[in-house]
Each structure stands twice: as C-alpha cells, then as structure tokens.
Amino acid sequence: MSEATKPITAEEAYNNENDKVLRFLKPRFHEEAFPTIQILGYIGSLILTFGAYFLVMNHVLPPVALLSVILVLAVFQAALQLGVFMHIREGRGLAWQLIPLYFVFFVALGMVGMSIWIMLFKSGVS
Amino acid sequence: MPSFVTYLIHTLFPPTVRYPDILLIDAGLIVGAIGLVGFLTKTHRWGWLWREWLTTVDHKKIAVMYLISAIVMLFRGGIDAEMLRAQLAMPSVHFMPAIQYDEVFTTHGTIMIFFMAMPFIFALFNAVIPLMIGARDVAFPRVNAMSFWLFAFGAILFNISFIIGGSPDAGWTAYPPYTGLAFNPGPGENYYFLALIIAGMGTTMTGINFLVTTIRMRAPGMTLMKMPMFVWATMVTSALILFAFPPLTVALAMSLFDRLFGSSFFTLTRGGMPMMYVNLFWLFGHPEVYILVIPLFGVFSEVVATFSRKALFGYPLMVVSILAIMFLSYGTWVHHFFTMGAGPGVNAFFGLSTMLIAIPTGVKIFNWIFTMWGGRIKMTVAMLYQMAFIPTFVIGGASGVMLAVVPADYQLHNTYFLIAHFHNVIIGGTLFGLLSGMYYWWPKMFGMKLNERQGKVAFWLFFIGFWITFTPQYLLGLKGMTRRLYTYPAGLGWHELNVISTVGAWIMGAGFVVLVYNVVWSLLYGERDVTGDPWDGRTLEWSLPSPVPEYNFARIPVVHERDEWWAMKQKGQTMAHALRPEDVHDIELPKNTPVPFLLGASFFVVGFGMTFKWWPIAIVGMLGVIACLLYSGFDYDDHHHLEADVVRQTEASLGRLQG
Numbered sequence: 001m002s003e004a005t006k007p008i009t010a011e012e013a014y015n016n017e018n019d020k021v022l023r024f025l026k027p028r029f030h031e032e033a034f035p036t037i038q039i040l041g042y043i044g045s046l047i048l049t050f051g052a053y054f055l056v057m058n059h060v061l062p063p064v065a066l067l068s069v070i071l072v073l074a075v076f077q078a079a080l081q082l083g084v085f086m087h088i089r090e091g092r093g094l095a096w097q098l099i100p101l102y103f104v105f106f107v108a109l110g111m112v113g114m115s116i117w118i119m120l121f122k123s124g125v126s
Numbered sequence: 127m128p129s130f131v132t133y134l135i136h137t138l139f140p141p142t143v144r145y146p147d148i149l150l151i152d153a154g155l156i157v158g159a160i161g162l163v164g165f166l167t168k169t170h171r172w173g174w175l176w177r178e179w180l181t182t183v184d185h186k187k188i189a190v191m192y193l194i195s196a197i198v199m200l201f202r203g204g205i206d207a208e209m210l211r212a213q214l215a216m217p218s219v220h221f222m223p224a225i226q227y228d229e230v231f232t233t234h235g236t237i238m239i240f241f242m243a244m245p246f247i248f249a250l251f252n253a254v255i256p257l258m259i260g261a262r263d264v265a266f267p268r269v270n271a272m273s274f275w276l277f278a279f280g281a282i283l284f285n286i287s288f289i290i291g292g293s294p295d296a297g298w299t300a301y302p303p304y305t306g307l308a309f310n311p312g313p314g315e316n317y318y319f320l321a322l323i324i325a326g327m328g329t330t331m332t333g334i335n336f337l338v339t340t341i342r343m344r345a346p347g348m349t350l351m352k353m354p355m356f357v358w359a360t361m362v363t364s365a366l367i368l369f370a371f372p373p374l375t376v377a378l379a380m381s382l383f384d385r386l387f388g389s390s391f392f393t394l395t396r397g398g399m400p401m402m403y404v405n406l407f408w409l410f411g412h413p414e415v416y417i418l419v420i421p422l423f424g425v426f427s428e429v430v431a432t433f434s435r436k437a438l439f440g441y442p443l444m445v446v447s448i449l450a451i452m453f454l455s456y457g458t459w460v461h462h463f464f465t466m467g468a469g470p471g472v473n474a475f476f477g478l479s480t481m482l483i484a485i486p487t488g489v490k491i492f493n494w495i496f497t498m499w500g501g502r503i504k505m506t507v508a509m510l511y512q513m514a515f516i517p518t519f520v521i522g523g524a525s526g527v528m529l530a531v532v533p534a535d536y537q538l539h540n541t542y543f544l545i546a547h548f549h550n551v552i553i554g555g556t557l558f559g560l561l562s563g564m565y566y567w568w569p570k571m572f573g574m575k576l577n578e579r580q581g582k583v584a585f586w587l588f589f590i591g592f593w594i595t596f597t598p599q600y601l602l603g604l605k606g607m608t609r610r611l612y613t614y615p616a617g618l619g620w621h622e623l624n625v626i627s628t629v630g631a632w633i634m635g636a637g638f639v640v641l642v643y644n645v646v647w648s649l650l651y652g653e654r655d656v657t658g659d660p661w662d663g664r665t666l667e668w669s670l671p672s673p674v675p676e677y678n679f680a681r682i683p684v685v686h687e688r689d690e691w692w693a694m695k696q697k698g699q700t701m702a703h704a705l706r707p708e709d710v711h712d713i714e715l716p717k718n719t720p721v722p723f724l725l726g727a728s729f730f731v732v733g734f735g736m737t738f739k740w741w742p743i744a745i746v747g748m749l750g751v752i753a754c755l756l757y758s759g760f761d762y763d764d765h766h767h768l769e770a771d772v773v774r775q776t777e778a779s780l781g782r783l784q785g
C-alpha cells in the first residue's frame with residue numbers, strides 16, 4: 001500500500017502516466033449527426049436472421065451445406081453486431097476492449113464445442 | 127355470450143385453482159388488496175407512491191424496493207416449503223394431491239432462486255456499490271429502474287399463476303418432456319417460461335449495468351486492486367450473469383415455441399432433442415449457483431474485516447480465487463446430468479473439473495479464518511451469520527465433492543442427499559450471506575440499526591433449524607428417498623427422519639417470524655444511526671451520513687488505500703475531508719421517469735396474453751413495449767441539476783460543512 005498522504009485531484013489522477021486504468025476511466029464521448037450506419041446495420045442483421053430462418057424452413061439445401069451456410073451467416077451476424085452496435089472500432093484502450101473479447105470467444109467456443117462433445121452420445125445410443 | 131363467459135371461467139379458474147386452501151388465499155388477497163387501496167386513498171399516498179417510488183431511478187430507492195420484494199418472496203417460498211414438509215412429515219399423508227404437491231415444489235424452487243435470492247442480491251448491489259466506489263449512481267440509472275420493473279412484473283406474472291389458470295408443475299428446472307404440450311396442457315408452464323424470460327431480461331440488464339458501473343464509475347484513485355472485495359464480487363457476478371443468462375433465455379424461448387407455435391426443439395417426436403434442453407439449462411444453471419453465492423463471498427469479506435477490525439487477509443489471493451471460480455464455473459455443468467450417460471470421457475472430465483472448484487473455494491475459506499485470527503471480534507448479528515456460514519458451507523461443499531464422484535452420483539442423483547447438498551450451500555452460503563449483508567448495511571439504507579438481541583434470536587432459530595431440517599435429509603438420501611416424491615408408504619425406515627426434518631422446518635419458520643418482527647420493531651423503535659458509521663467500518667459507504675442524501679457524495683472522493691475510510695480515520699483525516707463551501711458544485715442527477723414502470727407493465731400484458739394464447743392482448747402489450755422504448759430513446763430531457771446551494775444546505779444540516 002502506498003503512503004500517499006497528500007490528496008491528489010481527480011484531474012491529476014486521470015492524467016497519471018503510470019495508471020492506464022484511470023486513463024481509460026476518463027469518459028470520452030463523440031456524437032454522430034444521423035445514425036446511418038446503425039440503421040443499415042439493423043436492416044443487415046434482420047436480413048441475416050430471416051435468411052437463416054428461410055433456409056431452414058424451406059429445405060433448399062442438403063443438411064451439411066445448410067449447416068455450413070447457417071454457420072457463415074452467424075459469423076457475419078456476430079461481426080456486424082460487434083462492429084456496428086458494440087463500437088469495437090472506437091478504441092478506448094485496447095486491452096480493455098480485447099481481453100473481454102478474447103474471453104467471450106473462449107467461453108462461447110467452449111460452450112458450443114463442449115455441448116457438441118456432450119451431445120454426441122446420442123449417435124452412440126440411438 | 128354465456129358460452130364466452132363459461133370459456134373464460136374454465137380457462138382462468140380450472141379445478142386446480144379451486145382447492146379450498148387456494149380459495150381461502152384468494153379471499154385473503156382480496157381483503158388485503160382492498161385494505162391497501164383504502165389505506166393509500168385515505169392517507170392520500172397515491173401521488174407520493176408514484177413520485178417517490180414507482181418512477182424513481184435512484185439506486186438507493188430501487189434497492190429498498192428489491193429488498194421488500196425479496197422478503198415478500200421469501201415469505202411465499204417459505205410457506206411453500208412448510209407445506210411440502212407438512213406433507214412429508216408422516217407416511218401416506220395426502221393433504222395435497224400429487225398435482226398440487228408438484229405445483230408447490232415447482233413454485234418453491236423457482237421463487238426462492240429467481241424471485242428471492244436474485245432480487246435480494248440486487249438489493250445489496252444497488253444499496254452499496256455506488257457508495258463503495260464513490261459514485262453518484264449506477265452507470266445507467268434508467269436501465270436500472272427498467273431492470274427492477276421487469277423483475278417485478280415477471281415475479282407478479284409468476285405469482286398469479288396459482289390463482290389464475292394454474293401453476294407450473296415441472297420443477298424449477300422445467301425439463302422436457304414434462305413441459306411438452308402433449309404431457310402438460312394448460313397455461314402453467316407458459317407462465318413459468320414467460321415470467322422467467324421477462325425477469326431474465328431485467329437480470330441481464332442488471333449484469334451489464336453493474337459490470338459497467340464497477341469498471342467505469344469508480345472514484346479516481348480506486349484501481350482494480352484497491353476495490354473492496356464486495357466490488358470485486360459484484361464485477362465477477364455481473365460477468366457471470368452476462369454469459370449465463372443467454373443460454374437460459376434461449377432454452378426457455380425454444381421450450382415456449384414448442385408449446386405455443388408447434389416447433390419441436392425438445393419434443394420426443396419429429397427429431398426433437400429433450401436432452402439438449404437439459405444441457406442448455408445447466409449451461410446457465412451451474413454459473414447461476416455461483417451467481418447466487420459469489421456476491422455473498424463479497425459480503426462476508428466485508429463483514430469479517432469490519433468485525434474483526436483487521437484488513438482482509440490475503441486480498442490478492444481472494445481476487446485470484448474469485449476469478450478462478452468464475453472461469454471454472456463455466457466448465458462443470460454436466461455434473462447435473464451425469465446419469466444422462468454421455469460416456470466415461472465426458473463424465474470423468476466434468477467430475478474432475480467440478481472437484482477443482484473446491485480448491486479456490488477452500489482458499490477463500492482459509493483467508494476468512496485468517497482474517498478472524500488474532501482479530502478483536504465483535505459478535506454482531508452480521509458476524510454471527512458469517513461465522514455460521516463457514517462450517518455450513520464447508521460441509522455443503524464437501525457433499526458437493528461427493529456428488530462429483532461420478533459412480534457415487536449415479537446412486538445419489540435426485541435423492542434427498544442432493545437436496546441436502548444444495549440447501550447446505552444455498553442456505554448456508556446465500557441466505558446467511560444475504561441476512562448478514564442486510565443486518566450490516568441496514569443502518570446505511572434506513573438510518574437505524576436492526577435490534578441486535580431480536581436478530582440473534584432469529585439467527586439461532588435459523589441456524590439450529592437449518593441443521594435439524596437438513597442433516598436427516600442426507601441420511602434419507604442414503605436410504606434411497608428420492609426427491610420430488612409426494613408421499614411414501616410406511617415401513618421404509620424414512621418415517622422418523624422425516625419427522626425430525628419437519629420439526630426443523632418449523633424452527634426455521636419461527637426464525638422468519640422473529641426476523642419480520644425484528645424488522646418491524648426496529649423500523650418503529652430502532653436505535654437511530656447518527657454518525658453514519660455505526661460499525662466503525664472500513665469502506666467508503668461509511669463515510670456518508672445514514673440514510674444517504676440523494677446525491678450520495680457532495681464531492682467525489684479521491685482514493686489512496688484499499689480500506690480508504692479506515693485509512694482516513696487512522697490518519698485523522700476525516701475532518702480534513704469535511705467540505706468547504708467552495709468545494710460544492712452543481713450536481714447532475716438522473717430524472718425520475720415513468721417509462722420503466724410502464725415498460726414492465728407492458729411486458730406483463732404481453733406475458734399474460736401469450737400465456738393464454740390471447741394474441742390481441744399480447745399485441746397490445748407489445749405495442750406498449752415499443753412505445754416505451756421509442757419514447758425513451760428520444761427523451762433527451764433525462765437529467766436535472768441539483769443547485770450547489772441545495773447541496774450546501776443539506777450538508778450543513780448534517781453538520782458536514784465547514785464554516
């Protein structure tokens with residue numbers, strides 16, 4: 001624990017070079033006039049969703065091709081959500097942006113991968 | 127028209143909601159409602175209720191509303207538990223028919239987990255997190271209010287099921303095919319799925335809100351390693367919520383689709399895969415049990431440090447172990463369905479990963495003990511719960527490790543041994559922690575202490591009652607008594623143990639009565655807290671007056687130490703930090719808004735309409751939801767300024783202004 005006895009001001013604390021965490025904490029805002037990208041992104045995400053729905057409901061593709069196409073659509077969807085709505089490009093301190101993102105990928109892949117592994121037993125018994 | 131009326135009566139009041147005991151409750155509820163309306167009208171409190179509570183976005187008031195809901199739900203869940211224990215006390219008792227017994231255990235589990243423990247935890251988050259980190263509110267105050275009202279209306283939707291239409295009866299886990307339309311017609315399970323989806327949205331939003339709050343709203347100087355443990359616990363819990371609730375929502379929505387729109391995700395026919403529901407549910411369910419206990423690890427860390435008058439032992443290790451628990455808890459969910467038969471590879475992997483969790487948990491237990499070691503311990507009620515928690519939780523964890531041994535689990539799964547295990551951890555960890563936190567922070571929330579003597583009586587009743595209830599259940603499980611059993615014949619050797627267990631349940635019931643008496647008595651005559659620091663606390667919330675003014679901090683503090691308030695007291699700086707008038711500036715505060723309440727109400731209408739497949743009603747509700755969101759999205763007039771003079775006056779009246 002540090003022996004700091006003299007209180008520092010908030011501004012000093014934000015500008016403290018050693019403290020990357022605090023620099024990140026300083027709020028920065030920037031506003032757009034009209035959310036064109038978001039509206040296009042919204043339409044795009046709807047197209048991706050309903051695309052997958054119709055592919056499944058209308059049986060236009062054989063199963064393996066169907067699964068692959070849906071998977072690709074899902075990846076596009078995820079990229080779109082991250083890029084457009086979660087402001088992944090507006091860096092505010094790379095570590096804070098990337099570490100949670102790696103964590104997300106790690107957990108998501110783990111959940112999906114392990115679920116497939118667990119549920120494979122079905123092909124064994126049935 | 128008469129056919130329409132008979133249709134309505136048949137749908138809304140089928141025979142399962144016309145048992146004599148339920149009709150009695152109906153009458154009681156009607157009388158209570160009339161009384162409440164009469165009281166509010168007579169004392170002209172409607173406007174007050176609307177302005178001060180229903181439209182508030184203040185985290186401190188939201189905390190109070192969460193707390194009230196949680197205690198009411200604890201009451202309902204407790205009544206359910208007493209009914210279950212009454213039926214099981216003797217062999218061949220049938221005071222409830224099988225179907226009603228099923229409804230009661232389903233309601234008990236769902237309410238205790240989703241509508242008692244979760245809101246109680248959020249009550250503590252809301253009450254203290256902004257104060258602990260030196261902030262004026264949470265990151266998104268309006269979203270916070272929306273979370274509360276989504277939870278509240280979800281809870282109402284779930285709770286009316288037993289008087290209108292019929293309760294769900296497939297257990298708190300709602301496995302298919304019990305929940306399939308073919309086996310379970312009627313609105314009960316629709317209520318369950320919709321209520322949980324609505325409340326779950328609120329919970330997810332709370333997770334996001336507190337994740338952002340703890341990351342971004344900390345006072346300058348409070349680096350990650352200077353955060354109090356409760357803040358760490360909140361951050362980790364929020365992250366768990368963020369990842370755990372989506373699988374649940376997906377599983378619930380897919381089950382609902384199976385029931386309402388004829389899909390077959392989890393049906394037995396047409397290629398459905400019921401076990402996939404189980405997989406998704408526990409993908410949520412295991413992280414959920416840690417969502418239920420990690421916040422209380424945080425509470426205990428604060429309580430033990432305060433009442434041992436020592437800094438928390440091994441803080442960095444505590445942080446590491448809490449993070450380890452977070453990671454590991456994502457990789458153990460199969461231990462809830464070892465008996466599915468996924469094969470030795472899968473079961474061995476998840477058995478091992480489950481046992482691994484005991485290691486970081488053990489580290490934390492030792493750190494709490496070492497914090498007490500050599501400390502000057504003050505035996506307050508909060509501390510008593512803390513000390514009761516340690517042995518109780520250790521034994522619950524040990525029985526969990528036994529269940530994680532796969533061959534043993536084949537024997538013990540879904541017996542009373544499992545019931546005893548999770549009550550051991552959930553009551554010993556979660557409930558004791560919640561009560562500990564409630565006694566600890568009550569002065570901060572309400573400005574008076576809860577009476578310690580009455581609190582100790584309640585504590586001993588809970589603690590002794592707990593052990594009398596659940597020790598016999600371990601033995602019953604070993605003797606082969608399965609869970610969710612509505613009655614049993616004599617001659618199996620289960621009788622005596624069940625009698626003891628029921629007596630224990632009565633003792634716990636008595637504990638609840640004393641607890642309520644304690645709260646009401648203290649609200650009326652409790653010792654006022656004039657210092658704001660009744661326990662000689664260590665963290666920033668105790669630097670504020672009790673109850674805390676609307677704006678929390680007249681001036682945002684700058685943090686240098688982990689136990690900042692303790693350090694300030696040691697250095698005699700509490701007065702140096704007293705305000706000079708020129709330090710006070712205008713304060714920006716979020717403005718009250720009716721949108722969250724209306725949004726919750728609209729979702730309630732959607733849920734009610736969909737439960738009975740009355741689509742026009744559901745659509746009207748949905749329009750309400752869209753209207754609320756649109757209005758809220760374009761409402762830029764969402765904050766107001768509190769004049770510096772008003773702040774100065776308030777602080778001066780509290781004796782906290784220099785000159």
Ligand code: HEM
Nearest residue numbers: 415418419461462484523526527529530539540548551552
């Ligand atoms: C050392 C830590 C723990 C271990 C090794 C452990 C292990 C287990 C295992 C193996 C089961 C499944 C038993 C079966 O269904 O046959 C189980 C069930 C359960 N555990 Fe734990 N557990 C631990 C801690 C906790 C904690 C901290 C909580 C909650 C605060 C908890 C709550 C539950 C619940 C609610 C169930 C039963 C769910 C149900 O089927 O309804 N456990 N535990």
Ligand SMILES: [Cu+2]
Nearest residue numbers: 412415461462
């Ligand atoms: Cu588990």
